[in-house]
Amino acid sequence: MTTALLDQEIHARLCGVTRVYPGAAGTQPVHALGPIDLDLRRGEFFAVVGPSGCGKSTLLEVLAGLQRPTAGTVLFEGRPVSGEVPDGIGVVFQEDASFPWLTVWDNTAFGLRRNSVDAAEIRRRVDDALAFMGLMDFARAYPAQLSGGMRQRVCIARTLVLQPHLILLDEPFGALDAQTRLLMGDEVLRLWRRTDATVLLITHALDEAAMLSDRIGAMSARPGRFLDIVVTGWPRERDSKIVGEPAFGEITGRLWDNLRGESMKSLGYSKMAAE
Amino acid sequence: MNRVSWIRIAVVAIAIGLLEVCCRLGLIDTRVVIPPSQMAEALAQLLISGRVNPEIARTFGIVLIAAVISVVAGFALGVVVHALPRVRQALDPFFATYYAVPIFIFYPVLIVIFGLSVMPIVLMGVATAIVAMVISTLNGLDRVPQVLSKVARVHRMGRTATALLLKLPAAAPHLFTGVKLAVSYAFIGVIASEFILAPAGLGRVISDAYTDFNNRQMYALMLLLIIVATMVNMLLHVLDQRWAERRGIAKA
Numbered sequence: 001m002t003t004a005l006l007d008q009e010i011h012a013r014l015c016g017v018t019r020v021y022p023g024a025a026g027t028q029p030v031h032a033l034g035p036i037d038l039d040l041r042r043g044e045f046f047a048v049v050g051p052s053g054c055g056k057s058t059l060l061e062v063l064a065g066l067q068r069p070t071a072g073t074v075l076f077e078g079r080p081v082s083g084e085v086p087d088g089i090g091v092v093f094q095e096d097a098s099f100p101w102l103t104v105w106d107n108t109a110f111g112l113r114r115n116s117v118d119a120a121e122i123r124r125r126v127d128d129a130l131a132f133m134g135l136m137d138f139a140r141a142y143p144a145q146l147s148g149g150m151r152q153r154v155c156i157a158r159t160l161v162l163q164p165h166l167i168l169l170d171e172p173f174g175a176l177d178a179q180t181r182l183l184m185g186d187e188v189l190r191l192w193r194r195t196d197a198t199v200l201l202i203t204h205a206l207d208e209a210a211m212l213s214d215r216i217g218a219m220s221a222r223p224g225r226f227l228d229i230v231v232t233g234w235p236r237e238r239d240s241k242i243v244g245e246p247a248f249g250e251i252t253g254r255l256w257d258n259l260r261g262e263s264m265k266s267l268g269y270s271k272m273a274a275e
Numbered sequence: 276m277n278r279v280s281w282i283r284i285a286v287v288a289i290a291i292g293l294l295e296v297c298c299r300l301g302l303i304d305t306r307v308v309i310p311p312s313q314m315a316e317a318l319a320q321l322l323i324s325g326r327v328n329p330e331i332a333r334t335f336g337i338v339l340i341a342a343v344i345s346v347v348a349g350f351a352l353g354v355v356v357h358a359l360p361r362v363r364q365a366l367d368p369f370f371a372t373y374y375a376v377p378i379f380i381f382y383p384v385l386i387v388i389f390g391l392s393v394m395p396i397v398l399m400g401v402a403t404a405i406v407a408m409v410i411s412t413l414n415g416l417d418r419v420p421q422v423l424s425k426v427a428r429v430h431r432m433g434r435t436a437t438a439l440l441l442k443l444p445a446a447a448p449h450l451f452t453g454v455k456l457a458v459s460y461a462f463i464g465v466i467a468s469e470f471i472l473a474p475a476g477l478g479r480v481i482s483d484a485y486t487d488f489n490n491r492q493m494y495a496l497m498l499l500l501i502i503v504a505t506m507v508n509m510l511l512h513v514l515d516q517r518w519a520e521r522r523g524i525a526k527a
Contacts, residue, residue, distance in 0.1 A: 066428055084431065091429045095422040100522050101444040111430050142522050 011042040011198045012063060012166060017072035018223075019058050031223040033058045035072060038217065038226065040166070040198055045189075047201040047209035049255060050219030051263040056202045057094075059224065060170050063200065064091050076166065090164030090197075094171040098143040098151045098158075104130065105139040108157045115162075129157040132194070133187065149173075149180045153187065160191065167192075169201045173208065181205070182240045185212050189239060206259070210251040211243055218258040221265040228258045309494050317495035327480055327496065334465060334477040335503065337393060341400025342461040346454050349405045353412025353453075363413070370413075373406045382468055396468045396476070403464030404457040411453025415446030451518070455511045462504050 018034035033055035040046055048056050061067040063074055065085040074081040076089065085091070099107050108129055112122045130136045133153045143151050152172055159167060169188070173181040185208060192199050203209050209216045216230040232251055234242060242248055291311045297303045298310035309317075321327055356363045381402070385395035419442050427437040443450075469478025477496055484493035 061425075064429070066425060085429050089429075091425070093422050093425060095420060097420070097422045097426050099423075099441070099444065101447065114430050114432065114436075144522055 009041055010039045011044075011077065012038075012040040012200075013073075013075040014038045014059075014063065015073045015075075017059075017062055017069045017074060019055065019062055019067065020070040033062070033222075033224045034069075036225060040200060043196055043198055044214045045192055045199045045201070045212055047203055047213035047216045048219060049203060049206055049209045049216060049259065050224055051221050051259060051265070052204065054219045054222050054262070055224030056204075056219060057170055059219075060091075060168050060200065060202050064089055064168050066091075088165040089168065090159035090162055090166070091168045091170065092152070092155050092159050092172045094174045096143070096148065096151050096155075098154045100143050103140050103142055104135055104146070104154050104157075107143065107154050108135075108161055110158060111162045125161045125163075126157075129160045132160070132191070133157045149176050149184060152176070152184065156187075156191065160195070163195070164197055166198045166200070167195070169199065169203075171202050171204065174204070181208060182211075182243075186239045188212060193236060206252045206255045207243065207248075210248055210255065211238075211240060216251070216255060218255055219262075221262040227262070228254070230254055306490070309490050311498075313491065314494040314498045317491040318498050321492065321495050322499075327477070330475060330477050330480050331499070333393075333475055334469060337396055337400060337476070338458075338461050338465045341397050341404060341465055342458045344397070344401050345404035345408050345457040345461055348401070349408025349453065349457060350412050350450065352405070353409045353416065356409065357413055357416045370406060370410055378402050379467060379471065382471060386472065391472070391474050396465055396473060399468040400461045400464035404460035407456035407460055408453040411449050411456065412446070415449030415453070416442065418449060419445040448515075448519070451511075451515055455508065455515070458507060458511065459504070462500075462507075466500060 014036050016035045016037060018036070019032045021030040021032055023029045036059065048059060050056050058067065062069050063076075063081070065074075065081045065083060068083050076086050079086065099110065102110065105126060108126045109122050112125060117125075127136070130139055133156060135150065135153055135157060138146060138150065143154060146154070156172070172188075173184050176184060188199070188201075189212060201209065201212060210232065213232055214234065216232065217226045218228045218230065219225065220227050230251060233247070294303070294308070295310045295312060298305055298308060356366060379399070382395060382399055385398055389395045389398075423441045423445055424437065427441055432440065465476075466478045469476035470482050471478075473479045477500065481493055481496045481500075484490075484496065
């Protein structure tokens with residue numbers, strides 16, 4: 001395979017990425033992440049799992065350009081990412097980031113209006129995104145009138161209309177109940193298939209990662225590094241029913257084998273982790 | 276109108292009716308308090324005669340000026356203090372204890388500096404109202420979710436666009452609370468200052484009527500103040516409620 005072809009397949013690349021937060025007065029700097037090397041292939045669904053505080057969200061923010069790495073380089077579509085979110089990257093956060101003063105329709109149209117997109121095109125894209133996310137009946141509703149899951153769908157729709165090539169999901173279902181999370185997982189899979197975008201999902205839920213992803217990176221306790229990259233081997237046409245497959249249990253088992261000790265470390269159970 | 280509104284009206288009507296009955300039956304000395312019906316009658320006569328119209332215009336004009344200055348300057352000050360954490364840390368105790376200080380003790384000082392003019396009254400109105408707006412602005416900006424700053428960066432919004440399109444609307448409910456408080460405090464500051472010492476204005480006329488045992492005029496003007504202050508407050512309350520409904524937040 002030529003280098004050019006390889007580069008075409010690699011959508012985003014992290015090389016030796018490290019993030020160290022300067023310590024507050026009188027305290028040590030916090031080494032949060034890395035060094036991390038990762039190649040995200042064009043169109044793949046990649047999940048990152050790891051113990052609390054291992055730097056998963058930092059990894060996402062560095063990749064998005066929301067934080068600068070202390071060392072190392074980040075490339076998106078062959079161009080360096082540094083301190084600004086490049087065109088073509090969409091981010092959905094864990095927190096409810098819908099705008100309570102705007103209707104669902106206006107929330108979804110926000111980014112397009114900012115980019116001065118033609119009004120007819122805005123209408124077409126917003127209606128399409130709302131129909132796809134099952135929000136058309138709520139287009140005139142305000143976020144306060146919606147459930148947490150629906151509000152998160154509004155945020156996904158707002159990202160979707162901008163037609164990103166790389167969608168970064170930072171624990172978007174973290175605040176939802178288990179059943180809603182499964183259904184939202186199906187929605188994200190549908191979205192991923194339709195857009196052909198590359199998706200990076202940060203999650204603490206092993207089952208969610210195993211169900212949604214082509215590959216899963218298991219991270220160590222802080223400073224976060226990849227301990228293992230698990231290839232799930234799922235077909236592109238899949239949904240939440242795969243949780244009943246025997247391979248699903250094997251994947252989550254392998255992830256837990258990697259993470260059990262690391263999670264204990266992050267909780268301060270060093271001795272038990274050693275055993 | 277819903278049941279709560281009917282109950283509210285009934286409470287006011289019963290209170291007024293009770294006062295009327297007590298005055299008419301002599302349970303309350305009418306040399307001290309006149310019946311509400313006479314207050315209303317005296318007010319109508321006063322308004323028709325036009326004798327106090329210049330005073331009314333002057334006082335409500337000053338209240339308006341004081342409220343506008345307090346809202347605009349209080350908001351600006353709140354934004355600046357919010358952007359400077361160390362300054363805020365230093366000022367927070369003052370904001371917290373501001374309304375514990377009887378600020379009217381400074382009124383004579385202002386009169387010495389500015390003379391018996393409109394200025395000391397405007398300044399007292401502003402002094403009474405501005406800190407409520409500053410505190411509400413700080414509260415509002417504190418409650419803007421951090422995630423909105425990240426969303427702004429994802430949309431590559433500059434500081435001005437972030438402030439105007441995201442932070443300001445997110446903080447707006449708290450800012451509106453500040454506006455309501457500032458208007459109420461401006462009323463109190465201006466009327467009280469006029470009552471203490473002023474060449475003109477409703478407070479002065481009420482004070483004169485009180486000194487002259489002119490109960491009809493005193494109660495008529497008190498009634499006018501109560502009606503105007505309540506109407507302004509209710510108007511702001513209705514606006515707040517409509518806004519909350521627009522956001523899908525039901526308010527009682």
